[in-house]
Amino acid sequence: MVQEKPAPGQQEVKNVVRTFYNSLNEHLNKSGFGEYSTFLNWGYVADHNPEFSQIQLPKRCLNKNCLKLILELVGDCDLTDRDILEVGCGRGGNIQTLDRFFAAKSFTGLDITPASIAFCKQHLENQQRHFLEGDAETLPFADSSFDVVINVESSNAYPHIFQFYSQVVRVLKPGGYFLYTDILKIEQFEDCIKYLQDQGLVLEVERDITSNVLLSRQEMAKTQMKSFGMLAPNDSSNTTAAEKDVFDFFLAPEDSQFFQQIQEGRFSYKIFRFKKI
Numbered sequence: 700m701v702q703e704k705p706a707p708g709q710q711e712v713k714n715v716v717r718t719f720y721n722s723l724n725e726h727l728n729k730s731g732f733g734e735y736s737t738f739l740n741w742g743y744v745a746d747h748n749p750e751f752s753q754i755q756l757p758k759r760c761l762n763k764n765c766l767k768l769i770l771e772l773v774g775d776c777d778l779t780d781r782d783i784l785e786v787g788c789g790r791g792g793n794i795q796t797l798d799r800f801f802a803a804k805s806f807t808g809l810d811i812t813p814a815s816i817a818f819c820k821q822h823l824e825n826q827q828r829h830f831l832e833g834d835a836e837t838l839p840f841a842d843s844s845f846d847v848v849i850n851v852e853s854s855n856a857y858p859h860i861f862q863f864y865s866q867v868v869r870v871l872k873p874g875g876y877f878l879y880t881d882i883l884k885i886e887q888f889e890d891c892i893k894y895l896q897d898q899g900l901v902l903e904v905e906r907d908i909t910s911n912v913l914l915s916r917q918e919m920a921k922t923q924m925k926s927f928g929m930l931a932p933n934d935s936s937n938t939t940a941a942e943k944d945v946f947d948f949f950l951a952p953e954d955s956q957f958f959q960q961i962q963e964g965r966f967s968y969k970i971f972r973f974k975k976i
């Protein structure tokens with residue numbers, strides 16, 4: 700989900716993110732189905748575009764669109780015996796899914812939101828999976844610590860996205876992969892790719908999955924809204940304009956201005972695979 704970014708300084712942006720996701724966690728944990736709400740992203744639905752995942756999911760499965768997004772991001776990248784870091788892991792659904800389908804060596808999930816990390820530690824941590832609180836822009840790991848760094852729908856909230864990219868390059872081992880997916884303004888992509896290439900990463904895969912993500916928004920936004928304890932703007936006369944903006948940015952339901960802007964091509968949702976040489 701996209702977090703609304705206020706103008707103030709970077710620490711304040713990060714505090715807004717923490718507060719927002721802490722209260723979302725609080726709601727989910729109280730809801731009775733919190734244990735199954737392990738994803739906080741927009742998901743992916745297959746359409747006419749080629750699919751890259753090697754794994755066939757059953758027709759009916761829990762959180763199917765979110766599982767599909769992480770599996771499409773991995774595509775044919777070999778995760779066997781790899782040390783994997785997810786930056787902005789939220790409630791751990793991506794790591795849980797990767798552990799289910801791939802024989803990786805270890806998983807580390809990092810997130811800035813204390814309540815998400817507390818949830819992951821309580822429900823998902825084991826000998827192979829570790830979770831810690833931290834900031835994407837100052838990763839608390841030694842150089843060349845990971846074979847794969849994953850980032851799913853999180854970087855749009857970082858005040859200094861290039862600082863995050865430098866950290867990714869630093870913690871990746873030579874030969875390692877950066878598997879990256881997010882929604883950004885279309886004019887941002889060129890600079891982002893150039894920055895990563897200038898830092899020594901080679902772009903191996905670039906896919907525009909906007910249509911797949913919009914299909915998922917049409918399918919799931921309203922259900923997510925209910926499970927996250929948000930009221931649809933039309934469902935409540937008390938909803939303020941500010942609350943409606945947050946709702947639109949976070950979930951992009953079909954009838955929102957944000958959904959329309961994405962459809963008009965002002966934003967794209969892309970998948971990238973970069974390799975550190």
Ligand SMILES: C[S@@+](CC[C@H](N)C(=O)[O-])C[C@H]1O[C@@H](n2cnc3c(N)ncnc32)[C@H](O)[C@@H]1O
Nearest residue numbers: 700738739740787788789811812834835851853
């Ligand atoms: C839309 S959620 C996606 C979570 C997860 N990747 C998923 O796919 O379910 C965005 C996540 O990014 C995290 N985040 C935002 N800013 C961050 C930062 N500066 N450092 C680390 N995590 C951050 C939020 O706490 C939130 O969990």
